[in-house]
Amino acid sequence: MSGHSQFKNIMYRKGAQDSKRSKMFSKFAREITAAAKIGLPDPAMNPRLRTAILAARAQNMPKDNIERAIKKSQEAGGADYIEVRYEGFAPGGVGIIVEALTDNRNRTAGEVRSLFTKYGGNLGETGAVSFSFDRVGEIEYPLSAGSAEEMLEAAIEAGADDCESDAEAHWLTTTIDAFSEVQAELEKKFGPAKSAAIGWRPQNTVEVDEEKGEKLLKLIDSLEDSDDVQKVYANFEMSDKVMEKLSA
Template sequence: MAGHSQFKNIMHRKGRVDAVRSRVFSKLAREITVAAKMGMPDPNMNPRLRSAILAARAENMPRDNIERAIKKSQGGDAENYEEIRYEGYGPGGAAIIVEAMTDNRNRTASDVRSVFTKSGGNLAETGSVAFMFDHVGMVEFDAKVGDDDTMLEAAIEAGANDVESDAEAGHIVYCDQGALAEVSKALEARFGEPRKSALVWRPQNAVAVDDEVGEKLLRLMETLDSHDDVQSVYGNFEVSDALMSKMG
């Protein structure tokens, strides 16, 4: 009986992992299709598409899936997605930005508002929290590509503004929005293909919260991120290492 229960538990976990993986691939494919439709289907001529493909590779998305998403953008049956940014406040007053891609604005707005409300937060007007963030380019590399000084020197030469390095998390290079493609290519020429290259919302100041509030915020972020229409979620708060390990 114990063995049977353990098997069911393993299968349940595998089902959850497969479901998450499928959702991630779906979001990546949507971004690839939209990027290719808005620009050219050649990643060498379309920085946004190139960034989307890098993100897909980082998640081990099969090449066939990537090529299928690009081809879909060139067909007449490609869905028309609208890009929308939602802004709100979570528990403790933390500022949160949600980037979504939807074919039904009313449905997505209603769903996002409901998630904020149930978490003890509230959805706010566009622009109400964005001023607390900088919209910048970000390029990520694994720590193994070089030490902190080497990456900092290379980033400055490439035209970047700032670098955050960590022995485990790796290197995160920040630059102006318009310089992302140039900085990314310059660093790739030296260190190889980056782990990620994208436009992100970087908080100007991160506010430390206690574990009780932090847990509510992390669950809110997780719920938002799990929505099919949500592409990215950003917050301006920091939680303790102990809570991150607990929620991990």
Template sequence: MAGHSQFKNIMHRKGAQDARRARQFAKVIREITVAARSGLPDPAANPRLRAAIVAAREVNMPKDTVDRAIKKASGAGGGEDYVEVRYEGYGPAGVAVIVEALTDNRNRTASDVRAAFSKHGGNLGETNSVSFMFDRIGVVVYPAGAASEDDMLEAAIEAGADNVTSDAEGHEITCTVEALFGVRDALEARFGAPARSAFEWRPNLSVTLDEEKAVSVLKLVDVLDENDDVQNVWANFDLPDAVAEKLSA
């Protein structure tokens, strides 16, 4: 029985991993679609498309899948038309939440997001109701082996970045939204393609959570992230190390 139970657990985990991978692919393909339609289908001439391809590489999407998505998006009548939508609200414990979505049905997505907030102890607010608690920035990430701390700092500042944080894990370069593509391209010319480049909402005011509140907030974030229309979920909570260790155990 123990072996049977263990096998079922392994299969369940594999099923969950496969489902998560499928959702990741679907989200990246939507971004590739919107990026390809917002400019030329050539990554060299379309910064947003280049960023989407980096995101595809990050989730190990096969190159032929990426190529098919670009080709479909750039073809006549090629698939769904997605629009970018942002939702803002408060989760449990007064945590501010920003949800970014790409959807072909605004009513469906708004209804799903509102229901997730309501069911998990939150409230959906108006646009800009919580975004003042975040800064919108550009982020470029490189592995530690891409360059020394000094070389990365020098190159990033020359490219127009605002800050570089380096540690044993890697280098994180931050800049204004307007400077992201220029900074990324300058660093790519010197150090090769980054591990990641993206726009992010970074909290400028955080809420520290205990274990009980953290469980509630993370459940809301998970439910939102599992929605196919949702691309990113940002929240301004902070987990003390002891709470994070308990939750990851």
């Protein structure tokens, strides 16, 4: 049950600044609408929708916004979002996976390609990066939920693959198949998770220095600012000192 995920460096996570909150809610709403349209509009019967709502609530998205996004999925003539994935490389050979929900594939592809080029990277073929990542379920609990020992024991009993605790949170990893079951078991004991989602976890990481790290973080920031982009994953590792300097 041990590992070296170094979550803070592997997947760059921006804080939920007020200036980003509106855009963040828009992304949550798009995922909720897409999930409700693909499956049933009832979260009890739709695991993807349930996970999307959980993620939105964890960031204090208003209940009205969530209900409006679900209702939108049932409206005639509403946008049909297509799930697309782009894979490419940033300076220094860092692999990046971009997941998007779009109603215009050509527009999104052009924007993503342009951003990679702008910051010294390049898009690759599908599979060029994802083969070096694992598709996993990730569940995050605040430290207040329980001790590291309690969380580890509960993770093992629930069927999780990995459980790590650091100074910020408890991080659990599951297989895709076990994700919903593990999430439900942990919720019985600790309440709703801070976040829970299916994501990409790199098998190995690439160390980047300040020069390459600056371009990399600008690329990730720009991709995340795109309305169509839902999530960005990268297999980089950066020292805390460099990360703090570039994130300031």
